[in-house]
Amino acid sequence: MKPTTRWALLFMGPPIALFAAIVVLPTAMALRLSFTDANLLGQSSEWIGLENFTEAFTNEHVRKSIRITLVWTLFGAIIPPALGLTVAMVLQANSRFAAIMKSALFVPISISLVVVGQVWIWIYQPGDGLINQLLGAFGLESLQEAWLANRSTALYAVFVAWAWQQTVLAMILYLAGLTSIPSELVEAARVDGAGQLQVFRRVIVPLLRPITTVVLSLIAINSLRNFDLVYAMTQGGPVRETETMPMLIWRILFRQHEQGLASAVSLILFAMTLVVIGGLTWWGRRGSYVE
């Protein structure tokens, strides 16, 4: 054995063993469980082939949660990055504020989703919630709503609370990206007669592409893993209107005790994550100036 191989084993062996035990093996076990009718009470564990997957794709609750998660990911990839980039550009132009704001905005992104959920419950509350109080103050009582209890507003309400935090994440990363663009590049484009919009489209956006890839990847992963906020705010209700895939998997596992079906749905979520991240990586590489 080459001495460097021996050193490599010594360095990597213990952490890799832990990783195998906690991540790799359980993933393989989940794959096996997804082909069985195992349940948490341990009564049976028969091999039932693809039945869990056919059940997953025909069950209306699973289908609905897939739809919610996909739509959430799509809007999550559009709204927070767009808002974040806009604010980052304004802030960069008014650099006096940028420094103070940058420090202050670490508060919303460092707090947990459980706390974010708590704050937004108070904002949405029917009686003395902030939104309804403001509507009342402007004489718009007719628009007051039990935002989280109403089936048609609950999902949007939870999404807004989530987007509130993700926008800052996008903004902070974009601000770092904008500062790294050499101002000579922008000035050169101006001298060549490019207007504001052209500079944005042809210089800034392409140069920010690597940052955009990071922002979108982080937001996509956060969308697809969205459990904490939903649990804290609605637990999937009212009438399962806000049941994202992670929330549904939790319910199948700990309310219905169906390990097999829960594994199958979680693997569908894993596959969705890989497709989304694969697509983003491809997109990021394709337009990158750095080879």
Place this chain on the structure above:
Amino acid sequence: MSSNAAPAASTRRAAEGRGRAVRRRAGMALIALFVAAYLVPVAGVVSTSLKTNAEIARRGIWALSGELTFANYVDVWRTANTVRYLVNSFHVAIPAVVVSIAGGTLIGYALAKFRPRGGTLIQLVIVSGLFVPPQVLLVPLFTLFRDLDLLNTLWPMILIHSAVGFSICTLVMRNFFDQIPDSLRYAALIDGASEGDVFWRVMLPLARPALAALATLQFTFIWNDFLYPLVFTSARDDVATIMLGLLNVKGQFTVAYGTQASLAVIASIPTVVVFFVFQKHFVRGLLSGALKE
């Protein structure tokens, strides 16, 4: 030609100046709106935590009035399991942050500098851990920890966060050590240092900024985690971490907003402080983790 161009240019410049003023004002308005959108909710929690529950019941959460008092904090500190929750959270976060970063650094260094056969595959497997939804692991791990009799202890969280953290830590550290020239290592080896010495005395001190970035990321992530404590320790309040404790307390005192708010503030202080101190590292950590061209 030139007599024509000059006035055209000057009117264009004037229009540009007006445009800039308008944009500036629109920008200011946007910043003000943005500040309000973040200041109001945060200030709301802090002010609620400083009002008595009776006052909140009378005037509502968002009323801009009432005496400020630290009574809720004193109360929460004494009655609920707050201190226990905080101790539990540190008990999970500190070992898991240390182990995940240590392991990720060792793997990243070995991959970058020893270049073992199969290294690419090893890195692929470890980094794909970033994309495995926690729910995939929950199903088998729940039965595993139940069989090992580790439910309602802090071990599941320590073990899971340590191992899951290897993914991001390996990615960041591999990229970091790739940038450090091999000549540095060879020079030290020729001077008679062992590979272990090179790693410990030469490479690790250089890696300090990357390690600080990872510490910020990992601490925040682990401290704020709520899913694993909910799944593995929900049966016993005295092993709850602070995030689970927040929900337990909410269940106990449904309308005691002041109590909930003060606990939420206490729960947020550690991560806010860490962010304040390490904010630059955080951004660099996130960007270096994914910008690996």
